[in-house]
Amino acid sequence: MLKIRNLHARVGGAEILRGIDLDVSPGEVHAIMGPNGSGKSTLAQVLAGRESYDVTEGAVEYLGRNLLEMAPEDRAREGVFLAFQYPVEIAGVSNVYFLKAAVNAIRKHRGIPELDAVDFMALAREKMKLVEMDESLLTRPVNEGFSGGEKKRNEIFQMAVLDPRLAILDETDSGLDIDALRIVAQGVNTLRSADRAIVVVTHYQRLLNHIVPDRVHVLVDGRIVRSGNASLALELEDKGYGWLEEQVASGRPATS
């Protein structure tokens, strides 16, 4: 579904991604871990089409198409979804209005009839239950005045409504207390399916107790230095990232 080859990206002159290779197949959950500043969030943003990052080298193929050539909205319409680390507050635009516009833009793109207000509300109510989100948040401006936990639930709620093929969760666990973490993780697990791939970007292992990944990749200094199964995450929890960073610094090959 997703094939990343030798991906390099810069922001403001600094090279953040320095040759990423990654393959994700439908039905899989991949975790991307790594220390702060390793490029995890940059990778997530580049995949979603953030224009402030310059891709200088490499290729990304999504469902057989060149993802890097597509505008952010076209990626979303083709099924790419990014749950933001810092969801943006948008004053004056209600959550429900925004999400209905998004749903219908995607439906229109796919050639299926747009939803009217009644059908959309029915869909929204059903999906809100997944993340135990308060219905009053629907009519409030997008993320405005939401607590950290409410913002993250709102991201997963949007994901559930938009029904993506490839979901990228960027630090969805940050700022969540234990209960919120459990609810959000349950929401994500409900959305696991044979034709959907999920990429979980996280600094800590704790989210992976709830969302058990098929593959774990460690990103250090813009490169994937190690890949493994779920047990790699536990090893990192135990040993930290230091040993891998030292390995990279000393130029020893990182083996998986």
Place this chain on the structure above:
Amino acid sequence: MREPAASPSAFASELARMEPEIGRVGPLWLRRLQTTAFERFRSLGFPAPRDEEWRQTSVAPIASTSYVRVDGVRRLDRRDLESVAFADLGCPRLVFVDGRFAPELSRLDALAPGVRAGSLREAFESHPEEMKPHFGVHAAWERRAFLALNTALFEDGALVVVPNGCDLAEPLHILHVGSSPTAPVVSSPRTLVLVGNHARVSIAETYVAPGESSYFTNAVTEIVVGENSEVAHWRVQCDGGLSHHVGGVHVRQAQNSRFLSLNASLGALLTRNDVSAVLDGEGVECTLDGLYVARDRQHVDNHTTIDHARPHAVSHEMYKGILAGSARAVFNGRIIVRKGSQKTDAKQSNRNLLLSSDAVIHTRPQLEIYADDVKCTHGATIGHLDDDALFYLRSRGVGLAEARGLLIHAFAAGALGRLSWKPLRERLEAEVASRVDRATIPGEGS
């Protein structure tokens, strides 16, 4: 038919020709007032750039056009107005064409009992004394050229009298139409609203044109709000794209009254508005909201004055602007707190959204505070569409144009938050959206 002359004093020459017609009808005091105001205008002349109040706005385009007063009554058909935005709001309306009353287009049968609404000129014939304490008193024309000019030249206008205790559920619409004659025309519509005590009324005053032509609207509205009364004045200027518009709204509020002004400027090539409110009683609440949308080479200047003349009064002011193309805008918000006006609470804010790098905004708060126990806050912001918000919307599948539209709409809606009347609010939102769309497509921001 005269060709428009390009001389810097072309309008002054036309005005000199009009002199014999000034102050020829109405009660003696009115004729004297008009003659004096005309002399006053001639001695003041058009505002020059050295005038502090006009530093950022040149009236040369007005002064150099040979505007004439329209000959006779121009007949407009109801159908001429059908497709014109803000012409029909579905409520009782008074219609003025080039500043003259058009009873055949007006609709007053549904007006609440006790309320009087009609031609100012007719009222000067029937009840001249009722207007005398107010007309030309609240709009202080002695030092202001365009107020003096309107006072001298006005031929007719709207009079609305709301008696004590009268509560009007339905808004009243005063429609001013520029009729698009072939020669450039000056019209001087005048409105006087007298609201008694314990009364409530909402008035929409709109300026529109069915076609594109060169005309100059110099409008003045005076509003007197009685004790414990509540008045909303929603003013929408949607004049033709080649026209010039100078507008004044001058309000006096008695104690415990509430007044809300919404001043929306969408049309005209050159706009200058002066909105002033004198809070002449304790316990007064005054709200001045404004929205201006300008594109291409439009210029819009809003000067507001809130005069806290008595203690224990509250004022809120929120002006928002959306500027595209090479539009220019000016906001000057003056707040005066008189000596002894303790416990004044005044909040002012001016926010601007610039959609192009060629657009320019001059914004200036002007606080004059002569009392010590007061709260006055002001703030101005100038920004562009938020890239983070745009990306967020797009990452959910919303297209770029729609995402921009959503954000602009949300920004504008912030200035319309206190406009409670849905029919007008929806029309305003739609008109703002269509103007911004036309301004930003194609190639804007590149």
